[in-house]
Amino acid sequence: MPAIEEALRPALTVDCVVFGWGEAGLRLLLIRRGRSPFKGSWALPGGFVRPDEGLASAARRELDEETGLSRLFLEQLYTFGDPGRDPRGWVVSVAYFALVRQAGLEPRAATDATRAEWFAADALPELAFDHREIVRLAVERLRAKVRYAPLGFELLPREFTLGELQRLYEGILGGPLDKRNFRRKVLGLGLLEDTGRRQEGVAHRAARLYRFDRERYRRLQRGDFAFRL
Amino acid sequence: MPAIEEALRPALTVDCVVFGWGEAGLRLLLIRRGRSPFKGSWALPGGFVRPDEGLASAARRELDEETGLSRLFLEQLYTFGDPGRDPRGWVVSVAYFALVRQAGLEPRAATDATRAEWFAADALPELAFDHREIVRLAVERLRAKVRYAPLGFELLPREFTLGELQRLYEGILGGPLDKRNFRRKVLGLGLLEDTGRRQEGVAHRAARLYRFDRERYRRLQRGDFAFRL
């Protein structure tokens, strides 16, 4: 079996676009780079892939190391390999798309002296490398996919009110939604389980708390059922 | 600027899933491998990416070299990097999805002694590496995307009849479509230009020939227009 020449090998990284949902709307997790190139710039969390791990595992490992986040929704986004995208030479990056619950929790800075911080998705600082383009693609994917896949629930607490869910969709899709139509559609999917409990400590009528029924969703997927919001 | 250790570099390939449309339906272009590993097996056309080219360029170059095809529709599909997917060691592959017109033309075997051949998409031989999985994903993508993007036209001759277009959609989606509804919907998009000419040499009433208006599609995309079939 012929070996592969070293000169034909690129460096391989993963970069993660991590979305969160907070009071101010859609947020995105960035780290401040502690190393050259782009030392001091903001960038997507990520790093070099190791030979003995898969791509998704590398993304999870880097996220855990750099931001302390784990157990999040993760899917591959796109692979960037234009020559010249990294000043260090030939570096190909597999970008991942991640959604994290309870974005209010402070991410901890970890292994290397990187600092992780949340930014409003529509007010990002300058980013290193081609990370702006990666973010643009990720936002586009989020906006498109949230309408035909139950991604929104990955950004909310395990139990949530219909009002919270509606505000989330309005924030991501970028426009107001009709309350009655929204509620009818969401409940009509038959994927929300009423916990029987209600919000506490709010200065108005307390709303019902719902849970997304992941199991039921998986079962319905096998048929010709279509999620659509 | 720190260099990147050689040990941390994978080999990088592109693999192309090339779809064509012929009398027998959806077809897929495979090459017979002339080299180990999997020498003699059928596999997706593809090969190693060079340091000075982009990923899509590499895919186009490999396709041209191995099959003589150029000027086709090409988009990135997914990146495969599981450890163990290639017996030669750490090989990451960026898979591309391609559509080619006039699949009736014989692909020529080219540079290396590979032979390219068309296979019915639903009767493929055993494939090398994880190429079966790559094909599965590509077919899934084709089926989904043909409904909300004008991909079908990339498989037909520049000028086609509505009957041909309908047979194409039926073949890809895998079920019969209502003729009147299909024609109404397609023409209702306002994206087909009537050439004024008709089929020739058919043993029945000659059908009108249409052309897909790519320019108009691009203009409409800027608004809130949605392609949907």
Add this chain to the structure above:
DNA sequence: CCAAAAGTGTTTATGATACACCCATGT
């Protein structure tokens, strides 16, 4: 009693589906 969000139905418009016959052409 006021502010703030929860909760609730009906009407209208739009798009999707089902369905059958005549037409034009080549052999």
Add this chain to the structure above:
DNA sequence: ACATGGGTGTATCATAAACACTTTTGG
């Protein structure tokens, strides 16, 4: 004249959109 696919309209059903008021709770 017959075989083959081309070409056409309407009625019905389902889904989406528009729209406003009452209820509950805490402060």
